[in-house]
Amino acid sequence: MHIKSNNLIRLMLLVLLATQISLASAGTGNQTTPEEPVETQSVFRTKPFLQNPIGGGITVSWFTHVPTHGWVEFGMDESLGTKMETLIAGQVVANVKQHKVRLNGLQPGQTYYYRVCSREVLTYGAYKKEFGEVAYSETYQFTLPDTKSPDFTAIIFNDLHQKKQTLQQLMTQLEGVNYDFVIYNGDCIDDPRSEDQVLNFLTFSNEQVNAAEKPVFYIRGNHEIRGAYSVEFNQLFDYVGGKTYGAFNWGDTRFVMLDCGEDKPDSHPVYYGLNSFEQLRNDQLDFLRHETKSKAFKKAAKRVLIHHIPLYGMDEKYYLPCAELWGETLNKGRFAVAINGHTHSSAYQEAESLGNAYPVAIGGGYSADNATVMVLSKTGNTLHLKMIGYDGTVLGDFYF
Template sequence: MKTNALKGSFVRGALLGGLLGVFSSSLSAQEKLPVENDLKIISYNIRHGEGLDGKTDYVRIARMFREQQADVVALQEVDSVTGRSHKKDVLREVANEALMYPVFAKAISFDGGSYGVGLLAREHPLSVERIALPGREEARVLLLAEFDDYYIGCTHLSLTPEDQLASLDVIRKIASRLNKPFLLAGDWNALPESQTIQEIRKDFTLLNNLKQATYPANKPEDVIDYIAVWKATGKSVVQKGGTVLPDTVSSDHRPVMAKVRFLQPADRLLYSDPYLQNPTENGITVMFQTRAMAHCWVEYGTDTLNLKRAVALRDGQAICHDIENKIRLSGLEGGKPYYYRVCAREIGDYQSYSKAFGDTVRTSFYHFCLPAPGQKDFTAIVLNDMHVYGKLENILSAKLDSIPHDFVVFNGDCLPEPSDREEAMANINRLARLFHGSSCPLFFVRGNHEIRNAYSAGMPSLFDNPGGNTYGAFNWGDSRFIILDCGEDKPDDHWVYYGLNDFSAFREDQADFLKKELKSREFTQASCRILINHIPLWGNDYDYVPCQKLWGPILQHAPIDLNLSAHTHDFAYYPQGKIGNPFPVYVGGGYNLDEATYGILQKKGEKMTFTVKKLDGKVLLKQVFDLKKKGSIAGLR
């Protein structure tokens, strides 16, 4: 982009770019993707902090939690300001060292203070309950904490089996009213073969490895410490491993650790609707993202009852290691309507010899139609330089809903300056929703602002461009479209690029591509030829015009019918030869509501009409091209 006031000043342009961010209310508040919604739980009877070496050392206990990167810790035998612990708040001492939030539940009064159980968590709990449990040798307690995705309970059960079973009845009643996964952890004073554990296993799934003993710490022989999940609400919880940590000194018990993953709710696994890309060579690409790793496929056909299945494969293997999905539908017949839906099942755990999946999610059906071979007619929408201005996007979306069209071209600076993948995904999917990308193919041309910011080099993976590059060519029926990527609008050695750019070589690559394209059968036999690029090759009054100098001679005699460009934020139309341009050149307006434009490119038979309008409906240009004569036969400006 550029404006007269900002010409030659990158610093001011950067300031403007920063201000533009406030135009889109969705940008700064975008949710972060919970790509791996994992939870690491530790249960540990700390014996009031006294180790088998006779030392009371809260730091070494906390250090272990930090090293293991625990998310939540259930602690038993915790002192609170007792004489034995020198009036220290033991749980808070450990929490401060572990950098976690503490929650304490008193079981009994002891030595001038309290004694009970505690929870440590990376996040502050939403709510906390303390429920008394039976214990004839000493009273017991269940500490229950609620978090966004789960509940966790910590308890130290009685030594008496009768009290253990009575406590289980209380725990069952509490668990039955919870509407989220419920984890239960603690020292339960019962062996795996005991009646207590057998009863617990009727309603809970144990997550720790029962082959690894937990007590005594220096020479463990028995398993009496556990982590479990309530079965009724635990269907979305996938076990990813359980182990006993090899701490032989810090307490008389060893810590138990389990890792689980919470599967995404079915209605949240898919990030958004799919969007269509690269409608070429009797195929089209369905692109979408998930909120977690998933095995995905597309079901499609000319009716919804007889469907084929397409999956993305790499060297014979399903691609399911990332949240980005690019699935090609091939062997399609032009002129026929197709229906498709996206299917996905989250991968909760992916091991060499075992895998765990969530339920299969299926979208509703979408539809599309590729052009028939030799089809002469099309309608395309041309947009540019929207700069994530939400109001402009919404106005254009509403206006274009009333204009039937085959595809949309975003000619640069519509997805500017992505800072990370989340922002890039949010912007792409927002435009795809607004402009019906699930049934209308979208072409995203890279402008100079798409090249800026930390994720700019990563964003192309979210597209499937014709030819696989940010430049290329494609046919729509008997019409040929060429897309060129102009790169940045300043020299590669400009200080602001910090030596990270080499667009000079990139433009040379495109020069080679362009020479081949102009000789190609697809180009020479096309009835209509459109050139698309963000920075104008003609009509750009910058001193730095490398694209014109390099590509201009190649294009000088090319039978291009119309060149679509943008960047300056000032609408302009240059008939062939007006400024030395070998073919007509259109330059789109900017993001300002008073200056914004949209183009409607319509071809019917051997005539093509290009209409440019402002948001208020005023027609700025209506140019009719006689493609048979390769020239304009009527014009109104």
């Protein structure tokens, strides 16, 4: 009786052990090893995208589906080695879905490798925190601008109005163009209503231009400042100098970016008293006066002005306060060229043709008959602007 009882216990233990082994085997497929990052798609909502590669730094942004603790691992070769996360007032940013990490202290002209990492936060209690797996992106690379390297190539889009097909088609016309950075010159995202709507297009556009490796400058048009999400919209970006206008150097070329604001007066009933672009334009006059006297501006081999709404050649029935406010200061700036959008009709205005001291190139709209992309490149001391249409036709080829 005693022996039988022992056998029964042994049998029960064996059955229990077999069940545990079976359960563990079933779970093996879901387990991760350090060499095998999995389930990244369930964590990452977007790929990383680069912005603001100015002042020896660059900003890496990405979104996750779930709250995570995010950081960037980077280095001069693919072994990475350095880790950077974001701190706000003493706290590591965690338990969030939007991630923005600034890498500082980088060397100009140097190529860096990086990946973004997100550790899922399962519990973020006052006294207890629990974490899930770490998701890792692929390893990407970027190269910072160098004031000693005068050459660059930029691609510039305007007025895409969220037309994915147009962007895709224009990108096919850029095959073989090895660009260093990208500029969206306004009205690319239409009347932002929600984070979902904006991220849908932003994710697409960033993948199209490879924003994980090529930094992007986002300039607002009048359509980015309309809609329920238009205020929060600004938090998605890392503007140069923290403002929607500013200036930066790429090599020895100085770029000045302006924000023209809305295309109707602040007092227009459709704004319900919630706009104050008059103030923003006045602030930019102060900025321009300071900028055009700065050493960086004066020393630059070339100066490029870029803003959404043109200052010249517009029908007088439109509200156009910027030409009167900024015109005199800009005309003294010895700009090589100004690049605009907004009219949905590509054009080129010779210097001095309309009161403009510098030539003005205006990109087209979003449809097959008027969309354009511009390729701005500098070789040695020559700036070259090429305007390419939807079907690949070269609509303008200018040297400055």
